Amino acid sequence: MTVMVPPGLRYRFTGHERVLHNVVASQALPELMDWFGYRRAFVVCSRTLNTRSDVIANLVAALGDRCIGLTDKVGEHSPLSNVLAAARRAADLDADVIVSVGGGSVMDMCKTMQLCISEQAFERERLLQLQMHMSADGTEMLSGTTAAQRIRHIAIPTTISTSEWTPVSTPVDDQTHLKARFVVPEGAPRGIVYDPALLARTPLSLLLSTGVRGLDHAINTACSLHPHPFASLLAEKAIQLYVENLPRLRDSNDTEAFTNCQLATWYTGMGQMSVPHGFSHWMVHIVGPLGGVAHSDAACVLMLAQARWLERHAKEQHARMLQLLNRRESFADVLEGLLMQLDMPRTLADLGLKDEQIESFIQPALDHPQVTHNNLRPIRTAADIRAVLALAGASPQGRDSLADGPRDV
Known part of the structure; x- marks a missing residue:
């Protein structure tokens, strides 16, 4: 059977380099850090995982001195104030990678943190200037920045909504209660660690x-x-x-x-x-x-x-x-x-x-x-x-x- 392909199709590869499936996160993350050569990880995680389980403690222990900072102050829809505070801290600590452990809000926060650090945009007004725009035909989301990326992201998802597969981040603006919209260059995680046991820890x-x-x-x-x-x-x-x-x-x-x-x-x-x-x-x-x-x-x-x-x-x-x-x-x-x-x-x-x-x-x-x-x-x-x-x-x-x-x- 011949498949007819319409003209003008565009496939967008979002830049993932390593996907580890059906692994134990505390074992796979250090291996992935070695693979990429990262030495200074800033961990962003859900508060529930950090305070009501041993998941984060086990990951931090596995990283040892390669974990140089951590925040669980994310919040539903990842408010911009939390994003900006975490980005400043990760930059001050000279992190060379951000590691997310959680669901869509955690991953959205990490993507926008990447944008803050790459653009050195640590104030709300400056960050909002970088929101996405649409292609002329209205079918493709385009980034509002061309800055070279200073930092990338490794995702350990604990939910199944697919946020780890896109460079799009939609944190909520605390002041307007509306979603900001960013397409972050190289914002999709460089690596993904899929540990099915972590899904069982999610409510x-x-x-x-x-x-x-x-x-x-x-x-x-x-x-x-x-x-x-x-x-x-x-x-x-x-x-x-x-x-x-x-x-x-x-x-x-x-x-x-x-x-x-x-x-x-x-x-x-x-x-x-x-x-x-x-x-x-x-x-x-x-x-x-x-x-x-x-x-x-x-x-x-x-x-x-x-x-x-x-x-x-x-x-x-x-x-x-x-x-x-x-x-x-x-x-x-x-x-x-x-x-x-x-x-x-x-x-x-x-x-x-x-x-x-x-x-x-x-x-x-x-x-x-x-x-x-x-x-x-x-x-x-x-x-x-x-x-x-x-x-x-x-x-x-x-x-x-x-x-x-x-x-x-």
């Missing part, structure tokens, strides 16, 4: 919701307005792995399921930067900080709403995914069943959001450079956004009318 509800966020990334890649055949192939396999293995994570002894979910992040991450993502990916950046809910919890709800929105507009893509899963219902129904099985939120009400809060998201969504762009089924106006959000709380009887209901033109 189950957090782990499952970040897995749904990773699933949302894969779905957005597979259903992109401008798909790439390599990215789609990987994304479809990732979707299969997530859907089949996330429910198994309830058994902390099911090592295969934890390993498969880390493979799913790998498959997703290898393609997701090469295609533009749609509504659910970006609307999380509005709902999360403004609604005071976790990124990954918002992703559960918005992923499902987007699937409903696309039911008559992504037939081929959904059909391929259903075939891999050997399922016959609609793809949206598969996702809803998965969320029910995982006991994850399915509606905006499940997130504790009131009507007036939801209405307050509309204008920031319209102002965002990505929410209303690159959607397989167009989402351009306030009425469109309301219609998709309505699907996040509609009864099954009302979904059909909402799915093709009136929209502003």
